[in-house]
Amino acid sequence: MLDLDLLVIGSGPSGQRAAVQAAKLGKKVALCEHSPRLGGVCMNTGTIPSKTFREAVLHLTGLRQRHLYGQSYHVKEDVTIADLIFHCEHVLKTQAEVVRDQLRRNGISVLRGRGHFIGPHDVEVESDSGTTHLRAKFIVLATGTEAARPPDVEVDGQTVITSDNVLGLNALPRTMTVVGAGVIGIEYASMFAALGVKVTLVDKRPRLLDFVDSEIAESLSYQMRGMGATLRLGEEVDKVQVEGPQRAVATLKSGKKIVSEVLLYSVGRVGMSASLQLDQAGLEADARGRVKVDAHFRTTVPHIYAVGDLIGFPALASTSSEQGRLAACHAFGLTAASMPELLPFGIYAVPEISMVGRHEEELTAEGIPYETGIARYREIVRGVMLGDDSGLLKLLFHRETRRLLGVHIIGTSATELVHIGQAVLAFGGTIDYFVGNVFNYPTFAECYKVAALDGYNKVGRSEDAVVTEPSE
Numbered sequence: 172m173l174d175l176d177l178l179v180i181g182s183g184p185s186g187q188r189a190a191v192q193a194a195k196l197g198k199k200v201a202l203c204e205h206s207p208r209l210g211g212v213c214m215n216t217g218t219i220p221s222k223t224f225r226e227a228v229l230h231l232t233g234l235r236q237r238h239l240y241g242q243s244y245h246v247k248e249d250v251t252i253a254d255l256i257f258h259c260e261h262v263l264k265t266q267a268e269v270v271r272d273q274l275r276r277n278g279i280s281v282l283r284g285r286g287h288f289i290g291p292h293d294v295e296v297e298s299d300s301g302t303t304h305l306r307a308k309f310i311v312l313a314t315g316t317e318a319a320r321p322p323d324v325e326v327d328g329q330t331v332i333t334s335d336n337v338l339g340l341n342a343l344p345r346t347m348t349v350v351g352a353g354v355i356g357i358e359y360a361s362m363f364a365a366l367g368v369k370v371t372l373v374d375k376r377p378r379l380l381d382f383v384d385s386e387i388a389e390s391l392s393y394q395m396r397g398m399g400a401t402l403r404l405g406e407e408v409d410k411v412q413v414e415g416p417q418r419a420v421a422t423l424k425s426g427k428k429i430v431s432e433v434l435l436y437s438v439g440r441v442g443m444s445a446s447l448q449l450d451q452a453g454l455e456a457d458a459r460g461r462v463k464v465d466a467h468f469r470t471t472v473p474h475i476y477a478v479g480d481l482i483g484f485p486a487l488a489s490t491s492s493e494q495g496r497l498a499a500c501h502a503f504g505l506t507a508a509s510m511p512e513l514l515p516f517g518i519y520a521v522p523e524i525s526m527v528g529r530h531e532e533e534l535t536a537e538g539i540p541y542e543t544g545i546a547r548y549r550e551i552v553r554g555v556m557l558g559d560d561s562g563l564l565k566l567l568f569h570r571e572t573r574r575l576l577g578v579h580i581i582g583t584s585a586t587e588l589v590h591i592g593q594a595v596l597a598f599g600g601t602i603d604y605f606v607g608n609v610f611n612y613p614t615f616a617e618c619y620k621v622a623a624l625d626g627y628n629k630v631g632r633s634e635d636a637v638v639t640e641p642s643e
């Protein structure tokens with residue numbers, strides 16, 4: 172039996188960070204992982220594979236260069252799934268090494284096997300080579316989520332797939348149905364559409380991404396349709412059937428049938444708590460397998476913490492790793508700041524989207540007087556140079572105080588660019604900062620100045636402003 176200060180179950184970003192933080196405090200730490208590869212969903216089937224796949228799609232299709240060389244331009248004719256996977260495997264191999272090394276350098280014992288409770292401080296890790304009993308003062312649950320599966324048909328990895336199977340496809344299909352237009356559905360639907368696959372995206376909600384600024388969501392819909400995708404919004408998939416190899420049929424509640432070679436099922440994810448035997452520790456999960464925590468990531472059993480996707484929203488790699496670090500700090504009495512409220516969101520669709528702060532619908536609903544300032548990539552020389560003429564950066568700011576309230580971007584580098592706005596928001600800055608600042612030229616960052624000037628033109632110069640404390 173191994174006696175530990177901290178046991179972490181799960182090696183995704185939240186588990187890694189919790190383990191490393193505790194090890195840095197000189198604690199005796201072990202981490203168990205049942206998958207043959209370390210790194211969790213983030214590294215093996217989720218964030219990193221999907222974002223690398225996207226880079227490979229953009230590069231090999233030559234999509235970014237088509238404004239110069241014409242719509243039929245391709246870096247490689249007939250891009251195959253093998254071409255795309257080659258790129259992904261290189262990145263995954265390098266990253267796997269980085270994670271292994273980091274755990275080793277910090278003296279963290281890594282146990283291979285599935286962990287489950289046999290008591291509030293005791294966990295058994297079961298593997299092919301036997302069972303190991305661990306006892307720990309503190310335990311961090313970082314077991315993440317798995318894709319929800321269709322109730323009526325088997326996910327065979329070729330005709331009916333989830334996001335876990337994309338890199339396992341034998342060939343690129345000619346047609347694909349994507350069920351669920353959440354972030355996963357939209358990212359993959361737009362990537363496959365960019366590859367020339369005829370994609371039909373179905374969602375029961377009437378609009379795409381209802382947490383995104385409506386102008387940005389409309390622009391995404393327009394651009395996806397431009398790549399040949401069909402959007403069936405406000406339509407619910409009732410049944411999925413397989414009528415032979417490469418023939419999936421989705422029947423909608425409206426009676427419509429959509430037939431395609433591959434069907435990607437992406438209607439959400441469920442917490443990986445079933446195998447943990449939570450009841451043995453006096454814990455329970457909700458109907459979606461998630462575990463409840465307090466502001467310090469403590470479960471109802473105070474020495475057991477839960478972090479990352481297992482606790483639900485926002486369920487991002489970025490927030491998960493920070494939650495892991497904060498949980499370990501709290502367990503060992505290290506004061507650490509709490510989770511920031513101002514979270515950026517990045518959606519790696521084609522084109523990419525990013526946002527931070529409030530959006531127009533929220534401000535309108537709350538009666539906050541605001542104004543917008545917009546910069547269009549087609550008027551920014553960097554956008555013209557890179558062939559992105561549809562990008563857009565929108566600033567929302569308080570009409571009276573001029574304080575920045577939100578930043579919404581669609582287009583190249585949106586997910587990087589948003590962090591300038593995030594910093595200004597965090598420090599309570601106004602649009603006058605952007606007007607007075609000098610940005611490198613030519614860059615997309617210049618959009619901030621152009622958008623702020625656009626806003627300036629609507630509300631007047633700062634000397635005319637009534638400076639009061641914001642009412643929001």
Ligand SMILES: Cc1cc2nc3c(=O)[nH]c(=O)nc-3n(C[C@H](O)[C@H](O)[C@H](O)COP(=O)(O)OP(=O)(O)OC[C@H]3O[C@@H](n4cnc5c(N)ncnc54)[C@H](O)[C@@H]3O)c2cc1C
Pocket residue numbers: 180181182183184185186203204205206209210211212213214216217218219221222284285286287313314315316334355443446447478479480481486487488489490491519
């Ligand atoms: C397709 C896709 C794309 C994504 N893209 C992004 C993105 O672009 N940006 C972003 O920020 N986030 C993205 N995410 C979300 C991100 O991957 C997750 O937020 C992140 O992986 C959560 O980390 P985690 O540590 O909570 O758990 P995970 O990464 O899910 O890791 C949990 C680990 O626990 C292991 N485990 C489970 N049960 C046990 C057990 N009983 N014993 C031992 N081990 C166990 C699992 O095998 C797994 O390795 C994406 C997710 C998906 C699916």
Ligand SMILES: NC(=O)c1ccc[n+]([C@@H]2O[C@H](COP(=O)([O-])OP(=O)(O)OC[C@H]3O[C@@H](n4cnc5c(N)ncnc54)[C@H](O)[C@@H]3O)[C@@H](O)[C@H]2O)c1
Pocket residue numbers: 350351352353354355356358373374375376406407408409437438439440485486487517518519
């Ligand atoms: N870039 C990123 O940050 C990123 C990328 C991918 C995934 N993620 C994470 O992964 C999580 C899961 O993403 P997801 O897209 O699987 O789930 P989701 O819950 O965000 O979206 C599921 C969608 O499926 C729709 N739906 C459900 N049942 C349906 C049916 N029968 N017919 C039609 N539509 C149906 C829902 O209306 C919803 O829009 C996200 O919450 C996010 O945290 C993040």
